[in-house]
Amino acid sequence: MAVPTYDKFIEPVLCFLKHHPEGVAAKVVHEGAAELLGLDENQRSELVSSGQLIYKNRSGWAHDRLKRAGLLQSLSRGKWCLTDAGLEWIKNNPFPLSKEQIDHLAFDFIDVRLKTNPDAVKEIRDAIAIDLLENLLQVSYNRFEVIVLDVLHKLGHGGHRDDLQRVGGTGNAGIDGIISLDKLGLERVYVQAKRWQTTVGRPELQAFYGALAGQKAKRGIFITTSGYTAHAIDFAKSVEGLVLIDGKRLVNLMMDNEVGVSSQLIKLPKLDMDYFEQ
Template identity: 35%
Template structure:
């Protein structure tokens, strides 16, 4: 009997909440039918897996609904592999790559299958190197984790949770309004120690521009120096010419320091240019911004806390 099955009261086999990897292929097929809302996809998948009300009400230790969490993780992994995308908040679509995968009619889509895509390999292991699919393979990526100590598995799980949360945050921010993005930038910089009070920061940042905000903010509460801010709510990469414009704006304001925040990323040329100029420019890409939000508690809330303990050798010494 598989981990997603259990015996019911009559002795028959009942399909319990499926593993998040078992959800991947049905979710991709569902997206292949057209744009889907996340909530509607939950209902359709629950019907496909024949889940009972008790299954749908089953909670994780953190208190989150297990099925909803697993569907969300399946969606996140498919998006990181480039098979799904979000064009507006709360909805997702299949990509051209996703359609090509469906044409191949795979029997299963799991972590091992997704490792063939460089974006997912980078997200999963930081290598960016795709892995060939083995013809005979049913062992999940979890089999590799079983060789790790419990402490190492916990650390790996925490890292995966953080990466998934950062990806979800970035997706929401990219689909937010310019006004919301403006408030987010202010909140984040204040939490990071810039701008003095929120009122000071809010009055300094607020000149709405092309999909973002820009302005001047105090470097510290005493206002001994100022930092020029440029924020772009973009999907495309920020290239060198945009950074050069930013540096020109700094010179025009006689500013020496600047922060460029984007919801996308920066080209290699942009980063190389910043490393060679005299002005102190800090580049914050989308994933860095999302991780700063997690670190400083902006737009996130704690749902569970796990205390890891070890032997107190001093206590047991005689």
């Protein structure tokens, strides 16, 4: 006798997990579902073309459908568990399930997209943010200033890379870069970049703001790898045209605009049921 189709595994998977509300390893669920279905040794030894055991493959597809229905979740890699909604559903739908109930769970949620785990994404971003900040603290001051201008360019400041003019060096009156907002260079934003580990205080911002006034500039961006004191933030709020970017915001802007990092798209497969019904 052939191994039952995956929809026949819906009820045994639910039934087995009902008795393990704390979650259990997927391989244990596979065996529990096989026991509930009464699969013999021959059925448990059948393989799909990829070499996977058919009953584990079918149990896996049942798990996929139940996840899409919101009844199951993966607590961690290879550990399955009922969701709160799943526990409630079982309470309101006692076993044995009807064919209509099974078909509903097996086929009505196929097009539901599984969400990316937000905690996993945050964990990756946090780790990359730490690495970015460490690298920013290790590069030369000249390179740091160039990186800052690259970030501002990606944000749309300056229509062309050549519109970003690095000043730097001594005698720059507290200005490291100049961004032209128009082709004639009539409107400019001045930039100060500090690769510091200590917080930036009010005196540094006052000096930069004074340099802006000396250039008759209307806008300035102060960027640091560290942070700002409360007095510095209050000063920036009290004047016009002064924007502050701290280290946390800087590395997030780098990630969002792919400066010093690269993104990878993940292709998510979608089952084509029409293919199997031909």
